[in-house]
Amino acid sequence: MSILESFILGFVQGATEFLPISSSGHLAILQNWMNISEGTVAFTVFLHLGSLVAVIIAYKKSIVSILKAFVGMCKDIKRERSLCIYKDKYRLYFILLIIATIPTAIIGLLFEDKVDAAFSSMTIVGVMLLITGILLYFGEKFSALNTRGIKNLKPKNAFIIGLFQSCALFPGLSRSGTTMVGGFANGLKREDAAEFSFLLSIPAVLGATLLKVKDIIKLGAQGTSAGVMIVGFVTSLVVGYFAIKLLVYVLKNNRLKYFSYYCWAVGLIVLIMQIVNR
Secondary structure, eight states: OHHHHHHHHHHHHHHHSTTTTTTHHHHHHHHHHHHOOOHHHHHHHHHHHHHHHHHHHHTHHHHHHHHHHHHHHHHHHHHHHSGGGGGGGHHHHHHHHHHHHHHHHHHHTTTTHHHHHTOOOOOHHHHHHHHHHHHHHHHHHTTOOBBOGGOOOOHHHHHHHHHHHHHSTTTTHHHHHHHHHHHHHHTTTTHHHHHHHHHHHEEEEEEHHHHHHHHHHHHHHTTTOOHHHHHHHHHHHHHHHHHHHHHHHHTTOTTTTHHHHHHHHHHHHHHHHHHHHH
């Protein structure tokens, strides 16, 4: 893999992981149409780690508070034999994030083969992009009067948001898009829905990375140079950070529908190309 290809993949990963236009769908398109390989397992992990660091930097205050809350819960289990969840809103955040992660973990393990097979079908990618556009368009409209913050979510709401996220295992359905719409459906304000979506990406990326560790140990980098992996990592990090800031700005200014138009355009192009190439 060349440095240029590494930069392109890092840029696409960083932008599409957080902008609601589906990173998996865009990577599948790159691989199928542009003959750009996603690279080795180690390189893929580096791309996702770049996105992970971008979230940590963007929401460092909330993440530090959640980690402190976790430590506090551990101490209270020993002292009071209780998690004392409602002592601190960040304790509740931690529990909600765990609950929201469960559906994706279960569905991902049960349907791993079917999900992997979907990446080879451009028809599925095109249809899922159209669905993403529909979810974003109507999600923004329905969220206009939402007033609930993350601290007002109930465990059942978090589980429902997790179900939305599990749908994004299939390429073309945006993870950030589906989780935000799931948040909208449960009454979250737009900025809070975005924050919960980004925080929820942390266990998702960590889980996916841990599953690939054994493959990295077994296969290594397979000839991918350190320079190539560093370029991909840094590009994914920097672009991902600014993508987060851009999405928050878009939400505040009621412009989420523009991502709907983009998803519809790309989805239609993909489907038309499939028909033409038959």
